[in-house]
Every structure is written in structure tokens, then in C-alpha cells.
Amino acid sequence: MEFSFSNSQKMIQKEVRRFAQEELAPQYSRWDREKQYPRELLRKMGSLGFIGTSVSQENGGLGESYITEGIICEEIARGDCSLPMATHVAGHLCAGLLEHGSQEVRDAFLAPLLAGEMIPAFCLTEPGSGTDAVAMQTSAEKKGAAYILNGEKSGITAIMDADVSLVFAKTDPAAGAKGVSCFVVPRNLPGVTMQGYEDLGCNAVVRGSLFLENVEIPASYLIGEEGTGFKMAMRGFDISRILLCLEAISPALVSLEETMAHVKKRVAFGRPLATFEGVSFPIVEHLSLLEAVRLLCYKALWLRDQGRSSSKEAGMVKWMAPRFATNAIRDCMLLHGHYGYTKEYPLEQRLRDVLAIEIADGTSQVSKLVVQREVMGREFLPYNYR
Template identity: 40%
Template sequence: MRPTIFDSDDLDALRALARRFAADHLAPGCRSREAAGAFDKDLVRRMGSLGLIAPELPEQFGGLGAGSIYSGAIIEEIARADFNVGYVNVLASLNGQILANFANADIKGHWLPRLIAGEVMIAIALTEPRGGSDAANLGLRMERSGGHYVINGEKTSISVADQAAGTVVFARTGRPEDGARGVSAIFVPMDLPGISTTRFTDLGQHAIGRGSIFFDNVKVPADHLLGEEGRGFVQVMQGFDFSRSLIGLQCLGTARQSLDETWAYIGERKAFGKPLGAFQGITHQLADFDTRVEAARLLSFNALWLKDNGLPHVAEAAMAKWWPPLIAYETIHACLLIHGHAAYSTELPFEQRLRDVLGLQIGDGTAHVMKNIIARERAGRAAVAA
């Protein structure tokens, strides 16, 4: 990656480490992980051993105590080689932050070191069949019974549902009319009795996987509650501003790799006796997408910089969630077309990249929802309320 105003010597060194790891260990097996529909656990552990997972988490748990920008730089490089593995980093940073801020000392001490080391993955379960983008309209119930909470219901569209060792679950503890204020968050180990999962057949993101989690009278210790009862949605959802910025960089890392390959290709491929680069219809198109990718990249890093400096960044994070995935999809689509029918087949990686980035125009908040957030932040909640 080219240097930016957000770079430093330490950040550059970590970025270079991530780039070498991605090129040497992730890129060669990207298609095999796609075919297997699962992550290579040994590779994820190796990534953790190098300090490339959730570096922003405290050193006492195995993190680096670094800024959020460090996570963004790593995810860019990982996603250049394998978009799907980049989502391991996104989930670890999102859920690691949630546990670090809201879990009890025992949960932090047991789960965070394993998460940072790449030994476990943690999912986040918010979406429900009837909810979708209306995230606070939850039907999953969580009832207090002595020293436990008992959970019944279904979560759906959950990434790594069948690969996660634990899940941050949002459930209703109050009345339906309480909306978001009746929702609590709890950490659920996935080996508890009464939990089952399914896996969907999706267009892309096969190594990540997406499915439903079913809870049938699942008893979770009450001290696994994250934040306060009835306020979990409001408290824990703040972490999504972080993951939205990371998702933008995950998509852009894949787009940048596609651009770099295509710039090289048009210098080698000839048509009508000339390199493709001699045709402005191609070079201007690539120049346009290169400009947009760089602009979207700086937008995403700006959101992380604001976070690291304790400044408001809700709108900026929403911008980083809706625009970069769209730019990435359009960029990869253009690169695929320039490469012709070879890129339409599985011979080249563009078709997989296109399928993979498309999913993040839907998951973790659609463009419509992100634009609503931006409007609310800019105009004020009262101005945009129905």
C-alpha cells in the first residue's frame, strides 16, 4: 500500500509483516478454503501468533494495545490475499472490543487471549428472521431464572455460525414495546446444551459461512451478561462503528489487489497490435476506479483516526460501511470485464472476489440503513424522525 498521512514507522512495519504473511501463506490456499467452505485453523493461529489479530486489545490479554488504525492496516493486507480471512480480523476486533468493555474478568481472562491468538472465533448474533435491518425489533427471549438466563428462539444470517466457539447474543429481556431499551446482550459459549446451527448455501463468502443459530431452553450463567440488562443493545452496538470502518478496508484491500493486477495486465495483453494500455477507454476507466478506491480508503482510515482520538465518528463509520463495499464491487467488476472470459471462469480470482464483496453490501448494515444514520447525525434525530 502507498503511504498515507495515517502511517508511522511502527504501522508500516506491522503492515509489511501482514503483507508478507498474506502473500506467503494466504494467497496460495485461497481457492482451497473457498472450496472447503471453512477457515484453515492452523493458518488463523499462525496469524494470531504474529500479532495480526485484534492488535488494539490490551497487552494484558495478548494484544498490542495499538490504535484502531493498526487493525485497519492489517485487514487491508490480509484481504488483498483472501477477502474471507479478513473477516476473521473484523469479527475478532468487534467482539474482542465488546468483551473487553463489558464482560466480567473471568470471561475476559479466558476468551480474549484465545481470540487474539487465533485459537477461537466469536460470532455476533443480532439478526432474526423477522428483524433484518430493524435490529431492535427482536423476538428472541431471554428470561432470568435463578443464576441463569434461559434463551429460546432463532438468530439468522449469522457469519461463522457453525465455526464459532462463542457468540455475543442480543435478546429481549423487556417488553416488545420497549424497543431497543428492552434488549440485552450476553456471551454464550456454543457448546452449551440446546444450541444447534444450520448453514446456508450462499453466492459467496464460502469460507466464512452464514447460517442460523437455534436456542432451545439454553441456560447461560447470569454473569455472562454484557453491559446492563435492558441496555445491551444501546451499549454494545457502539462497537459497530469500529467494525464498519474495518469492513470498508476489507473490501478495498480486495479491490486494490484487483486493480494492481489489472494495471499490470493491460501492459502485457495486446489487441490490434497494441498493449491494452494504449486504449484510453481502458486506462481512463481504471484511473477513475483507482481514484475512487484511494478516496474510499482515506474515508475509512479517517473514521478509525477519529475513533483513536476520541472524536465523534458515527457518521464517518456509516460512510465507510456503505460506500467502500459498493466501490469495491464496481472496481472488481470492471477488472473482471477487462480480463475477459478468463476472469468469468474460476481460472482467475475475480469472479470469487466479486461474489465475496457483494455480501457486504447487505451484511452488517445496508446502504439505506447507513444513509439513515448519516442523515440522523447531520440533521439531528428529530429532523429525520417519522
């Protein structure tokens, strides 16, 4: 058993940490206030190889391990924990789908995505279906050498900035999960419109809805085979959920580091706050839980690097990491006294941003259902697989 990163992973960790400290952290609050997606930095991240690091070299990526991808997500989130929500959707969920596309699709969309030149959106959720994603209504009908798409997607990360959307739609409504296919839909086509939301957090990455009205795309924009979309989405989630969890843990750990520095300096009743057990024990408890879940995240990524399943571990961390991280950041705010409640400190923003991770990529409940399926068997799930 080996618990340390390789030398090259340590170098990448150091480089991304420096980048996050110098280029992301100082602007974290401004991007939130101005609801501004930092496109320039995205290009820089692309040029440094921080987007889609695990995409194979033949498809233009670096062919790095999932563990290395996890390190990058974790370190970026130390500086800004809302931005990687979009960069890992791009570099993992969307890039992973585009890898199954035709050469034409890979040339047109995957290369610019990895370079940080093109922002993609992953469009699965609909107004009437989220957890039960197979109940989607969006349709794709084949007409000669084209597909015609109709429907509405909702809650989509970065949709207002997205140049291209990866849209899941039914090609065979009677076939349940096996009737779902995935398509590339460029933003500038007739019939494509978007509407943004006012969210609690992650404001730099504006979420919103995508409307498709008789949108015609070439048949070559189908990803993989018809009917394989849902399976590809779920395979992507198995890893993306773990990356998302590292993006929750990381800002909580930074908050705890800042809080330890604060309580060592701040004096009450003639002693540093850190000497009171009521102050130090919550910090220790949060550090213990977060360290345990962080290790489980890396074990899950390691399993995937070995070509083994990580569904159980991904489900386990997905319910624990954002919950534990939110609890930790909340206590860090309280341990800063009234200062913690101001916008002068990044704590309130981190709390708003990390809360999103409890819902995105599947809620706690659906994550526990995944674990239940893995440990007890599919026949004990509360619903039937269609």
C-alpha cells in the same frame, strides 16, 4: 495534517502483506471450494497479534490504535478478503463486547479468542429483524443465578465453526433498545443448534442460523449491565464498518494492479490494451474513487483514535466502499476478456466475496440513514427511536 503511517505501522503493514501473500492468497480459492475455515492459520494470526490488535493490554491485547487495526484488516484482505470478515468480527466486534465482561468471562473467552484458539460469532440479526434490529424476538429470562434463552438468530458469520456466540436478547421486551442485553453462549450447551447456508461467496466462513431452546447460562455470562447490549453493538459497528470497508477496498485495489499489468502486456490492433482510453480511463476512475474512500476510512479511524465520533464517516464509507469496490472488480473482470470469467483468476471470487460487504454490518440504506441522522438531526429520521 499527516498522511503517512508511522515507522512501526509501516513495519506491521509489510509483515502482514508478506503473510497474506505467502499464507493466504495461495489457498484463497481452495478454502472457497472446500468451504473450509483455516483454523490453523487463525492460530497463527493470533500468535502474530493480528486478532484484536486494539484490545487494551490489560485485557490481553496489544493496545494498538484503530489505524493499526485498519492496516492489518486491509493487508489480510489483499490475500483473502473473506477471512477477515470473520477475524475482524472476532477481533473487533466480539472482543470489544467481551472486554465489558466479568473477569471470569474475560479469562474464559477473551484470551483464547485473541490467541486464535476460539472462534466467536456475533448474533444480532433474526429471521424477522435485520436493519430494524431492536425488533428482535429472542428472549432472556432471569431465573435465580441463571438466564434462560429462547429464540433464533440468522445470517451469522462463521456460526458453523463458532465455539462461542455473543447473543443479543431482550431482557425487558417493553423497553425497546434499552431492553436488549448481550450474553455469552458456549456452543456445547443443551438446546444450542446451528444450521449452515449455501452462500454466493465468503464460503470459507460458512454463515448460518443459531437456534436457542431453553438454553441455560450462568448469570455471570451477561456482558455489562442488563439493557446495555444494543448500545454496545452500535458502538462496535461504528468501527467495524470502517474495517469492513478497508476489506472491500483492498481486493479491488489488488484487482486493479493485476489488471494494469495485464493490459500493459495484452496487445490488440498492434498496441497494448493500456494505450486505449476506453481501457485506461475506467481503471483511473476506479483508482480515484477507491483512493478517496480509503482516505476517508483512515480519517474515520483517526477520529476514533482521538476519542471523537466517527458515525458520520463510518456511514459514508459503508455505502461507498463496497459499491465502488464491486464496480471496480467487475470492470477488472471485463478488462481481462474471457480469461476474467474463469475460475483460474481470483476476480470472480473477489466479486462474490466483496458483494457480501454491501449487506453485512448494515446495508447502504441504513448507512445513509446514519449519515442523515448525523448531518440533519434525529428528528428527520423516517422512524422513531424506541
